[in-house]
Amino acid sequence: MSAEQSPKIVIVDESPIRAAILQEGLREAGFTQVVHISEMQSLLARIYAVDPDIILIDLENPSRDVLEAMFQVSRAVKRPIAMFVDQSDSASIQASVEAGVSAYIVDGLKKERIKPILDLCVSRFNAFAKLQEELERTKSQLEDRKIIEKAKGILMRVKGLNEDEAYVLLRSTAMREKKKIGEIAQSIITASEMLK
Amino acid sequence: MTAPLRIGFIPLVDAAALIVAVDKGFAAAEGLDIELVREVSWSNVRDKLNIGLFDAAHLLAPVAIASSLGLGHVKVPIVAPFNLGINGNAITVSPALLAALTEAIDGDRFDPMATAKALARVVAKRRKAGAEPLTFGMTFPFSTHNYQLRFWMAAAGVDPDEDVRLVVLPPPYMVDSLKSGHVDAFCVGAPWNSIAVDLGVGHILHFVSDILVHAAEKVLAVRQTWADKNPDVVAALVRAAEKAAVFIEHPENRTEAARILAQPERIGVDAEVVQRTLDGRLKISPDGTFRESGRYLLVGREGAGRPDPVQAAWLYAQMVRWGQAPLTPDGVKTAMAVFRPELCDAALGRPQPTEAPAPFGAFAGPAFDPDDISGHLEAFAVGRWKT
Numbered sequence: 001m002s003a004e005q006s007p008k009i010v011i012v013d014e015s016p017i018r019a020a021i022l023q024e025g026l027r028e029a030g031f032t033q034v035v036h037i038s039e040m041q042s043l044l045a046r047i048y049a050v051d052p053d054i055i056l057i058d059l060e061n062p063s064r065d066v067l068e069a070m071f072q073v074s075r076a077v078k079r080p081i082a083m084f085v086d087q088s089d090s091a092s093i094q095a096s097v098e099a100g101v102s103a104y105i106v107d108g109l110k111k112e113r114i115k116p117i118l119d120l121c122v123s124r125f126n127a128f129a130k131l132q133e134e135l136e137r138t139k140s141q142l143e144d145r146k147i148i149e150k151a152k153g154i155l156m157r158v159k160g161l162n163e164d165e166a167y168v169l170l171r172s173t174a175m176r177e178k179k180k181i182g183e184i185a186q187s188i189i190t191a192s193e194m195l196k
Numbered sequence: 197m198t199a200p201l202r203i204g205f206i207p208l209v210d211a212a213a214l215i216v217a218v219d220k221g222f223a224a225a226e227g228l229d230i231e232l233v234r235e236v237s238w239s240n241v242r243d244k245l246n247i248g249l250f251d252a253a254h255l256l257a258p259v260a261i262a263s264s265l266g267l268g269h270v271k272v273p274i275v276a277p278f279n280l281g282i283n284g285n286a287i288t289v290s291p292a293l294l295a296a297l298t299e300a301i302d303g304d305r306f307d308p309m310a311t312a313k314a315l316a317r318v319v320a321k322r323r324k325a326g327a328e329p330l331t332f333g334m335t336f337p338f339s340t341h342n343y344q345l346r347f348w349m350a351a352a353g354v355d356p357d358e359d360v361r362l363v364v365l366p367p368p369y370m371v372d373s374l375k376s377g378h379v380d381a382f383c384v385g386a387p388w389n390s391i392a393v394d395l396g397v398g399h400i401l402h403f404v405s406d407i408l409v410h411a412a413e414k415v416l417a418v419r420q421t422w423a424d425k426n427p428d429v430v431a432a433l434v435r436a437a438e439k440a441a442v443f444i445e446h447p448e449n450r451t452e453a454a455r456i457l458a459q460p461e462r463i464g465v466d467a468e469v470v471q472r473t474l475d476g477r478l479k480i481s482p483d484g485t486f487r488e489s490g491r492y493l494l495v496g497r498e499g500a501g502r503p504d505p506v507q508a509a510w511l512y513a514q515m516v517r518w519g520q521a522p523l524t525p526d527g528v529k530t531a532m533a534v535f536r537p538e539l540c541d542a543a544l545g546r547p548q549p550t551e552a553p554a555p556f557g558a559f560a561g562p563a564f565d566p567d568d569i570s571g572h573l574e575a576f577a578v579g580r581w582k583t
Contacts, residue, residue: 040369041378044363059240060236060240061236061237062236062237062366062368062369063237063366064236064237064239064240065237065238065239065335065336065364065366066363066364066365066366067239068238068239068268068269068336068337068364069336069337069363069364094247094248097243097244097247097249098249
């Protein structure tokens with residue numbers, strides 16, 4: 001795809017990691033003109049300066065309403081801008097909204113050329129969400145492990161247990177109370193701090 | 197017990213009836229299991245409602261109408277069986293703009309015609325001096341805020357598309373934008389006006405009830421197809437919202453209502469600020485001046501919950517006046533069909549009221565007649581409905 005054929009794509013996203021993932025994917029797919037805007041101040045001026053064919057925006061970005069207004073105003077000044085999404089595209093809209101991305105396509109770009117871009121965005125957004133989830137899980141596991149270590153130490157000191165016995169006590173209490181080991185460990189730490 | 201419902205809302209005080217209905221248990225008492233989802237933009241609320249990710253939503257009344265007409269986005273017919281709020285917005289100006297208006301004003305500072313005329317003088321003076329046009333922030337192209345600002349300034353001949361700049365700003369960005377000089381004024385719902393005053397960066401110039409005494413603001417919106425399929429759920433939702441509205445309006449419940457609304461996962465601001473809005477007693481200047489109005493935000497009083505199709509027609513007329521929609525007989529019909537008082541009456545098991553609903557009480561222009569929108573619009577000098 002040559003540079004003049006490649007549509008100009010603006011990515012509006014405050015998350016630099018997600019924007020980078022998206023940018024990379026679009027480049028790999030042969031879209032050479034991709035611009036990332038992360039600064040929400042004077043968003044419209046920046047968009048006008050780039051004059052994009054497509055704007056991709058993270059759904060959790062409050063500035064989506066600002067873009068909606070741009071489309072309204074642009075129509076008033078006869079700038080050829082339109083929403084790509086029409087009635088027949090409800091499946092695409094649904095997929096993109098569920099994934100957390102919204103696309104605004106400037107008029108004059110053929111629908112067939114938009115479909116692969118949107119599909120790519122949806123899959124990249126989904127991949128990012130999964131990554132984020134895993135990161136959160138790992139983080140909380142790490143956090144749990146630290147707490148459990150600390151609680152074990154308290155039990156060993158206060159009750160004169162060895163490490164294995166301390167862990168068994170934590171686990172059996174958690175099972176009996178139908179709670180997570182991390183929660184039981186946290187309550188031991190809290191209690192011991194109060195009793196200091 | 198019905199299936200769990202997902203309902204989207206924007207953190208604003210006029211989501212009160214919905215939030216209290218859920219958090220105070222009125223919804224559960226109706227057999228509803230509701231998950232309230234806090235959203236960041238009206239576009240998101242609209243899209244998630246339209247594609248079925250939400251069953252219902254706290255929505256700007258004009259967005260419900262625009263969606264039904266297919267304006268600005270996909271056409272999805274929406275119905276509003278309950279009105280979540282009447283009024284509730286305010287116009288806040290920067291200290292510099294207030295000073296300029298005060299210098300130019302001839303008359304009462306709380307008279308919207310006097311302030312609009314003062315604005316016209318300030319605009320003319322700035323133009324002569326070669327200064328940048330004044331910038332006003334509002335929340336969405338299809339919003340009461342947009343129409344209220346336009347209605348006010350146009351009454352004194354200020355053309356909102358030529359003489360000033362109107363820009364969309366997400367409500368949480370309003371205060372910062374005023375502080376940084378990015379905008380000179382804004383029109384937004386509670387609590388953002390109060391927050392600007394508390395931070396010392398703005399003065400409340402008008403409650404929007406100065407401009408229109410009784411105007412529909414937010415609705416409880418559902419998809420037409422969903423309403424047709426789930427009439428019992430719609431009725432239960434209306435009853436829960438009505439009970440919450442009645443609860444909120446009892447002065448002795450205000451503190452509790454404010455506390456519920458202030459929670460971090462709901463509106464997430466100081467309960468005292470929320471209570472000011474519910475009580476209609478707002479600090480309007482950083483020096484501590486308060487102004488009280490029984491009409492600031494009506495949640496359940498004066499039949500506020502019952503949708504009035506004439507209000508929908510008025511909002512449609514504003515879309516026509518400002519070039520957002522063409523004027524067609526079908527358009528009027530579609531707009532009016534969004535507001536469904538009969539669904540509200542049926543749910544609450546009460547007869548249709550015999551007295552006429554409250555009029556808008558607009559400070560300028562003739563009384564509104566939904567059967568003669570073009571005649572009504574003719575009376576206004578500024579507008580672009582024919583261009």
